[in-house]
Amino acid sequence: MPIVASYSMPVGEQRSIAYSATKNDGSAFDLTGYSLQFSMKATPVGGSPYKLQKTLTITNAPLGLATLAFVTADTLAFAPDTYFFDVIAINGTIQIPLTVGTFQLTERVSR
DSSP: OOEEEEEEEETTOOEEEEEEOBOTTSOBOOOTTOEEEEEEESSSSSSSOOSEEEEOEEEETTTTEEEEEEOHHHHTTSOSEEEEEEEEEEETTEEEEEEEEEEEEEOOTTO
């Protein structure tokens, strides 16, 4: 069962988010041999296609550490709203859901 999490940032912000892949017991998920994919959409199940997909940069595979880096263009055209995301570990045809949750994009003050 994936870990549930939530994130928030302003629309169009450039930001790196530290990510820690964990098992249900809280121990690190060893990412050796895996890649990580972040996917975000407007509805939690079914419905619209993914609005954004990104590959995370693994920084320490045995400890399950990675970084999710956003650049301005990633979310600049998005309306402020609550979106739904997941992070999956991929190794060939194996896909393991690690994290699911909500991603709140807020209004930019400078807009």
